[in-house]
Amino acid sequence: MPEFTPSRGYYLGFDFGMKRIGVASGQLTTTTATALTILSAQDGIPNWTQIDNLIAEWQPLALIIGIPLTMQDTEQLLTHCARKFANRLTERYGLPIHTVDERLSSRAAKEQLYEVGGRRAVKGRAVDGVAAKIILEQWLRSASKQK
16 A cells, blocks of 8 residues: 555456456545446456556546455465456556455355345346445555555
């Protein structure tokens, strides 16, 4: 976390997956985020044009990436792939990158969706976007406390 985190502007959060990548936007002022979209990925590789468009539209101050660890605090193949995705974002956009332990974010996303729309709401792609929202809000709360 940098010593100074601007409070005005947007941040983009990513829930990385090998087939889908959830994206959310949020603000430090409110420490809230909104699920934006779910990008398709092939073996963890997104359509970079879609991310280019999101970066151009939102002009984020930083990018927040969920890093999946096991419940035993160990890394797994998906952890390494998420770190590689974060590195590629750094190379492409030159924006600050922050990582967040995303354990249980998908479970929390499913619970939120279930509360709103029952079992039907949990099925489908919405989970990835809500997981990105949860990851981003977790980081925003932490950054807000450190301001």
